[in-house]
Structures are given as structure tokens and as C-alpha cells.
Amino acid sequence: MKKPDFFKRTVTISNTTYTKRVVIAFVLFAVLVTGGVYAWQWLNSQPKDDLTLKPLRKTLEANEKIFKGALDSNSRVKEYPISAAVKNVKVNGLVGIQDTIDAAQWRLQIIRAAGDTLKVSLDDIKQLPKKEVIFDFKCIEGWNQVTHWAGVPVKTFLEHYHLQGFEQMQYAGLQTPNKKYFVGIDMKSFLLPQTILCYEMNGKPLPMKQGFPLRLIIPVKYGIKHLKCIGTMFFSNTKPRDYWAELGYDYYAGF
């Protein structure tokens, strides 16, 4: 290993050269500081795209492209034993949630084309193969809870109702029956094996505040995407409207 020669890093220069160097360095430093301040002001003066500064929105979209590559059609999040699931599941968002829903009248409406809507009852959904998902649910606010859900995998559901053709589309859109809450989900995440149309929590039918009769559970995304009380499902190659993305959040919102 080379011996340190730090104290040999000396030069002898004239007083004028020294002064010149110091002045130039401080001028460049001032230029750098001014440039930084201007860059910050420029960024903050940019127009907004759904409440988020455009360059930052573009970066969020680029981040999605960079990170989504690591997801493949079989990606799974960690699952837990039932004993790890909490009994008191947090209720955090009630936008779009109604006080009562008549399960007998309720239908999941899948828009296949304009004027062509498939209507599926809760009983029919319950006939399909049931999958339990016990995972660490994460809210965009920062808290997390291991929770226990059950329902039919989205992929199984689509295949059963001959809707596989829509798997080629870019996005799926979901809305509550009153259309007050709505999300858009990229197809890759929507079709993952742990993404379920969920009708049970902790082995019992979903409580009203957890989205009775049917909600989305999509473990690779923040809670804002787990729409409660699904009314309508549709498919699109453009981004469906998304409640929280319109309020400034990342559209992808995935892990």
C-alpha cells in the first residue's frame, strides 16, 4: 500500500496567484449556490399535473417503469400464519362507502363494451375457488398491519367468465356503486396471484366499513388502491381515473 503523502500536497505560489485562486473559487461557489436556488425556484414554478409538479409527476412515472421490471407474473409478497393476523383491523377510508348494501340485489358489473355489461352476483363469486391471503397491509400514511382476507383471485375470476381477452389491456378500473371512489390498476399488478376479489375478512363476511360485499385486495399496492365495495370493473389502455392520484399521489402506488 502506498504510504500517505498528504503533507506533500503543497505548492508554492505567488501572492497574486493565491488571491486569484481564492477569488475564483468563491465566485464559482456563489454561482453554484445561485444556480441551486434558481433550479429550486424553477421546479416549484412548474405547472401541476393532478396537484403534483410536472417534473416530479414525470419522475414518479419513470420510477414505476424502473421498478416494475422486477415484477413478474408470479411475484408474491410474504404471507403469514393466521395467528399473526390482527383481530382489530383498522378502518381508514370511508369515501364511497354506503351505510347499507342489499347483498341480494348487488351485482358486480363488468363492462365488456359499451352497452354490454356482465353482472355477477356475490353467490356466483363465492362458487369460484377461494384463496386466503394473509399479508402485511400497508397504508400510504405509514402504518402496517398483518391482516387476513379471502376471495377469488382476479385471474381465476377473469378466466371463469371468459374475460382473459382484457388481460392484454394496460389497466383495469374499479368504482364503488355510487362512483364516489375509483381506482386504476396496472394490469401486471392486477393479475398477480395474490390479487383477489375479496369477500371475507378474518373468516367472516366483510364488515360494511371494510367494503361489503366485495373489495379488492392487492398486496403489492398501498391501501389506497384496495377499493372497498366494488360496483363496476372495466378495462382500458389509458389510465382510468384514480381518486388519490388526482389528489397528488403516485398513480402506481406499488411496492
Added chain:
Amino acid sequence: MKTVLKKHPLAIRWFHWVNFPILAIMIWSGILIYWAYAKYAISFGNLEIYHFFPRSFYTALNIPHRLAEGMSFHFAFMWLFFGNGLLYVLYTIFSGEWRYLLPNKHSFKEAWQVLLHDLHIRKYAPPQLKYNAAQRIAYTAIIVMGLGSIITGLAIYKSAEFGWCTWLCGGYASARLIHFILTIGYCLFFVIHIVQVVITGWNNFQAMVTGIEIVKPAKLPVQTEPILEPLPETPQPAIHEEA
């Protein structure tokens, strides 16, 4: 004529000053995010000593209800923070500057002597090269902390794709806590750093801008062998940087 020591290479000055505003933006946007679930506190049993953070702190900095905004800044500036840090580490490796920065086997003992000297308990500080032992430990620790912020950050931000980071951090909640503690660490580092810079004075500070520092050649220590033991009788070298 003046004899000047070429103390800080341009690259190091650049990385240092670019990092400052970027880290400040990361901490600020991090607080905007933390506010949405601000549960950390220092407690003894049920007695809460300090809650992160008091209401007055949030009001003064206009923090509340800006979670989405905080995330949009955090997940953009993270690239600059990571890139600048990576380039700095690569530079120190390839330029050989790491020799003055990494602690060696004497550093931990010497750092104690530096501390006693700084507190005016000990008369002489151990001899040093560019940085004293305490600085070597601090400036290396801050890089390890940066790496820690990246790993805990990935564990939170991409807990599925970087599930191994989440596992390594002991789970999601634990990753979030470590991420927060590291941030408090940067703030403490900053406070000590500023105090040391102020105490050490202008000549030292200006070298971080100009890169050069005037020395009196006669007082330069002659360096023949790596310094092994502190020599309490040795007079102080002319250059004695603290920050």
C-alpha cells in the same frame, strides 16, 4: 510567495456542497411524509419524554397535510442523493482519498484522545494526517448511514421487489423506524459539524470552498512512517483541522 496545501480536491468539494441541499430536501420531504403517521417518541415506560414532533414544530415548518407532496419530492430527489453519494464513494476509492477517510486500527483509541482534547481535558491531540481519528470515524459513519438510508428506504418504498431489504431491516415497521433514526442522526451530525467548523475557524472553512489552505512549511510534520502511536510530547502541527 505562499505555500499552500491542496487540501480538498475539487470533486470532494463538489460532492460535499451538492449533498447539502439535496439532503436538506430529503429530510424536509421526509418530515412531510412522517407527519401522516407520526408515532415515534422517546418514552420511559408510560412517561413520554419527547414526541416526534411537537405541534409547534409542524406549524412553524408548515408540515401538516402535505403527504402527497412530500412523497413526490422524496422519490425524485432520492435519485440525486443516491447518485451524488455513489459518485463520492467511487471517487474516494479511485483517487486514494479513502486513505485519509477510513478509520484504521488506531482510530478508535485516538478518537477518544481527540475528544478529550476538544473538551480541553487533554493538552495535546494525537498527530494526524488530513483528518483526525474522530473525523475519520464520523465521515465514514455518515457514508455507512447513507447506505443504511438507501437500504431502509428501499425496504419501505419497494417492500415487494426489495423484500430482502425489508427482511434485512427486521420488517416494514422496523425499517421505517431505522430510516427515521438515521435521519435524526444526520441532524445531530449537522449540528456537531457546524459547531466544529465554527470553532476551527475561517482558514479551515474556506478550504472547503477554495480547496487550498496556507501552511507554514517549517511546521509541516515530516512524515516518514505511518503514525503508529500518539506522541504526547510532539508539538501541534500547523494544520489541525477539526471539521
